[in-house]
Amino acid sequence: MDTITIGILLAALMLGLLALGFWVSLSLMLVALVGIILYGSDVYGLIFASSAWSSASKWSLTALPLFIWMGEILFRTRLSEDLFKGLTPWLSKLPGSLLHVNILSCGLFAAVSGSSAATAATIGRMTLPELKRRGYSERMSIATLAGSGTLGLLIPPSIILIVYGVAAEVSIARLFIAAAIPGLMLLGLFMLYTIAWSMINKDARKIKSDDQFTWRDRFVALRYLLPILGLITFVLGSIYGGYATTTEAAAVGVFGSLILAALSGSLNRKAFLDSLMGAVKTSCMIALILIAAHFLTVAMAFLGIPRTLVSMIDGLGLSPIMLLVYLTILFIILGCFLDGISVVLLTTSIILPMVSAAGIDLLWFGIYIVLVVEMAQITPPVGFNLFVLQALTGKNILYVARAALPFFLIIGLGIVLITVFPEIVTALPAEMSRN
Template sequence: MDSITIGIILAVLMLSLLAFGFWVSLSLMTVALVGVILYGSETYGLIFASSAWSSSTSWSLAALPLFIWMGEILFRTRLASDLFKGLTPWLGALPGRLLHVNILSCGLFAAVSGSSAATAATVGKMTLPELRARGYNERMSIATLAGSGTLGFLIPPSIILIVYGVAAEVSIARLFIAGALPGLLLIVLFMAYTMIWSWLNKGGVDNSPDVRHSWKERLVALRYLLPVLGLIGFVLGSIYGGFATTTEAAAVGVTGALILALLSGGLNRQTFFDSLMGAVRTSCMIALILVAAHFLTVAMAFLGIPRMLVGMIDALELSPMMLLVYLTILFIILGCFLDGISVVLLSTSIMLPMVAAAGIDLLWFGIYIVLVIEMAQITPPVGFNLFVLQSLTGKNILYVARAALPFFLLIGLAIVLISWFPEIVTALPAQMSR
């Protein structure tokens, strides 16, 4: 059989396994195994063992469980409550007022969590009841949280950027700093839209005078923000300043998170055990998918499918921009049915050769794909943030998806902006490498 026929067989097998509810990792392994057998190799056991070893022994990968554990520890502290208290006095004069707490709290928590779902859940538990009690429009409250919760994927330290960096062999430290400006861009877009919406819908926000605060109250409230800002600055500053590797900074982050949890009274034997087991479960899930995706990459290479795809793209004579348009549509469709990490690993397994052949910077592509996955996080039927908000609010998932639609479009606008102005992504890493 030729490569095209084998590729079609494997694609149908993959879709069938996922449709029947198989684990993503087992689906990838099965497809890879079938691919190696179709290639005619009888040493698939040895091929799997060697690919599993090479994909799981990268030193950079050690940062992954540490950052996950840091997020799990802080998830069980009163960090979200402190963020709310610290930000509220500063936002009383902005149109939209406390709706901006959702956006900024998610941005700050994302910088210590690295997880989109954890960001949306932690901040939402604190802010949604308060916004409801103050009479804010419920749909807009849900929308700001759904959109801003996706920042957990982009703002460093991001778990998904670590996974991409290991799989694509791109510097994780450079990926982290590349995600900083796009993350700030999204926050600005979200806040600007919220202000415009508030001007047009004055009845949807709390307009009572008691939400205004004096400068003294604002300065006093900063004490609630100092712990998390200090942890963010220490972890990311050690990476960007060249004082620590990503893995070393992750270890420092875990230590800082444990100290914060202890000082806040949120650390005891049970929360310590729960955070550790939560980190183990998530890390094992990601590691299994990573091993399976690498096995699939090896199988695809044996079969010549990446080379065939590159040839097909070359024959179509697509410009890099048109290729990105098609990939964006494809990734959004994949994101409707798969979690973000699976989409990243599938793309690195199959599509990176054609992306590299098109002359697209793999560092820039990492930020691009994370933004597309952020869009998928608020796209039914398997948008993880939609499930989180459905459980928090009791609303129908389609209601949550419709509420989040403007933020879906804003993330799309951010993708257009970084495509037109790639320096938004590449400027800071270029400064770092000098």
Template sequence: MDTITLSITLAAAMLLMLACGIWVALSLIGVGVLGLLLSGNDQIGLLYATSSWGATTSWSLTALPLFIWMGEILFRTRLSEDLFKGLSPLLNGLPGKLLHVNVLSCGIFAAVSGSSAATAATIGRMTLPELKERGYSERMAIGTLAGSGTLGLLIPPSIILIVYGVAAEVSIGRLFIAGALPGLLLVSMFMGYTMIWAKLNRNELPAHDGTKISWPEKVIALRKLLPIVALIVFVLGSIYGGVTTPSEAAALGVVGALFLALLSKALNRKSFVDSLLGAVKSSCMIGLILAGAHFLTLAMGFLGIPKSLALWISAMTLSPTELLIYLTVLFVILGCFLDGISVVVLTTAVVLPMVQQAGIDLLWFGIYIVLVVEMSQITPPVGFNLFVIQALTGKNILYVARASLPFFLLILLAVVLITWFPEIVTFLPNNMSGK
């Protein structure tokens, strides 16, 4: 078979397995086995063992389960609830009032969780009932949550950035630093849009959202935010300052989260065990996906697919911009059916040679791919985050998709902005030290 026929065969096999409901990791392994059989190689067991060991023993990956555990501790204790109580009084004076709590709560929780679905689910459980009770537009409440929930993929420490860093052999510390400004850009765009919407739709906001809040009350509310903000500064500051590696910072973050949970009397035997089991389940799932993707990459290497595709793209003489447009469409389509980590591990083996051939900076490309995957998580009508929010609200999926559409477009605008002005991504990594 020629390369194109082999590629179509493997892609069709992958789609068939996924359509049958087979786990992503097992589908990757199955397609890898098929690829090796087509290449005439029968050392499947030996190659799988070797590739799995190589995929899962990188020291950089130790940060992954630790950051997941840190987010699980906060998710299962009272610390996440303090976010809403602490932010509400501080944001009541802005146009849009408490709708901004969704945006900032997601931004802050993303900085200690690293998971998009966990961010949307955790913040949504707290904010949606409260906003509905106070008379806010339900559609806008859902929209701000859907858009801001995706921040868990970008704002460091991001699990997907760790996965990309390992796959592309890019410094995870530099990727974390690079994600800071684009993350703040998205938060600013979401809050700016919310303010404009509030000015144009005053009738969909409560006329009087509580009594006037005094400064002493705001200071008391601010105290509820201090523990989580201190944890964020502690973890990210140590990475940005070059004091610790991401793995060391993750370990310190877990200790810090346990200490805060214990100090607030929110940590008990049940919450500790639940957080540990949740972290183990998520880490094992991601680890199996990584092992499967590495095995598939090996099989594709035997077939010569990555090299052939890179040569094909090179022969097409696409400009870097044209290549990014094609890749954006590809990632958005894949993101409609798969979670973000699966999209990254499925595509990096094929895409990275093309990207390098086009002369695109792999550090910048890491932030670009995360932004596009964020966008795919709320792609109407089948984005992954849309299903999370549908489960929370019980609303029709098309209703949730319409509510999130403006935020989908805002993320698309952010992709355009970092393409036109790549310094948004590269400025901090090039001007800060990091391990």
């Protein structure tokens, strides 16, 4: 069989296994095993062992379980409640008022969680009942949570950026720096849309008369925000300032989150063990996918599939923009069925040779792929985060999908902006490198 035929067979096998509900990691391993056998090698055991060790022994990966543990610890504290208390007085006068609490709470929690689903679930559990009680539009409450919940994938320390950095061999610290401005840009776009919506639909939300805050109330409320803002600033500032590596900053983050949890009075033996086991389970799941994806990369290299695909793409004469258009469609489709980390690990080994051949900066591409995966998380009607919101609200999935649609389009606008103005992504890392 020629390379193209083998590639089609392996792709069909992968889709079939995923459709049957196989674990992503096991599907990747099985496809890689079939590929090695088709290549004609009978030493697949040795190939798997060497590739597993190669992918799992990278020092940069040690930051992954630490950041996950940091998020798990803070997930079990009164962090989300404190975020609501701290942000409400400052946002009460903006058009949309407490809807912005959804957006900024998700942005802040994303900076310590690194997980899209955890961000949406944690903030949603606290804000949605409160917004409903105060008479806000339920549809818009769900929409703001759907859109801003995806920020857990982008705002550092992002788990998916660590995974991409390892897979693409791009500096994780530079990826974190590159994600800062796009993350703030999306926050701003979400808030601008909410302001515009609220000004047009003034009767769609009712603010209770007790939402009156003095400047004293606002400054008193800062005590709820300062601990988490201090932790975020210290962890990310140490990376941006070059004072610590990503792994060192992650260790400091875990230590700081334990202190915050202890000071909040919510750190007990059960919470500590639950956070530890949660981090172990998530880290093992990601590590297994990472090992399987590397095994598949090796198998495809033996078969020459990446080289053949690059030649085919080159023969089509696609411009970098058209290549990105096709990849965007691919990622959105995959995101309907898989979580973001699985999408990245499933595709990087295949697409990175094409991206490099097209002259696209791999640092910029890392931010682009995260933004597209963010879109996929709320892709109507079967995005991953939509199911989280359906579980929170009890609403029909199509209702949640319709509510999330404007924010899906806003993230699409963000992708257009970083494509037209790539400096949004590359300027800050370039400036840091010069300094």
